[in-house]
Amino acid sequence: xxxxxxxxxxxxxxxxxxxxxxxxxxxxxxxxxxxxxxxxxxxxxxxxxxxxxxxxxxxxxxxxxxxxxxxxxxxxxxxxxxxxxxxxx
Numbered sequence: 001x002x003x004x005x006x007x008x009x010x011x012x013x014x015x016x017x018x019x020x021x022x023x024x025x026x027x028x029x030x031x032x033x034x035x036x037x038x039x040x041x042x043x044x045x046x047x048x049x050x051x052x053x054x055x056x057x058x059x060x061x062x063x064x065x066x067x068x069x070x071x072x073x074x075x076x077x078x079x080x081x082x083x084x085x086x087x088x089x
Contacts, residue, residue, distance in 0.1 A: 028045050049069055
């Protein structure tokens, strides 16, 4: 229960501070744009996002970054190019 409260507090703090997207996540999205969201680029981005998420999972303070990465991952898996474009803005 303590861990859940700490996590909630951390996420709440990050939201208030308007946490920026990680450089890695921005690079993945930008790479997709440069590749015109090709099928091959989407597959590579999916693999890179899974690695990014795995690397973020060890620290509770990364909760919001994990959320953003998972959101982009799901958008890629759904092939929702318009939502990916909007996500960056």
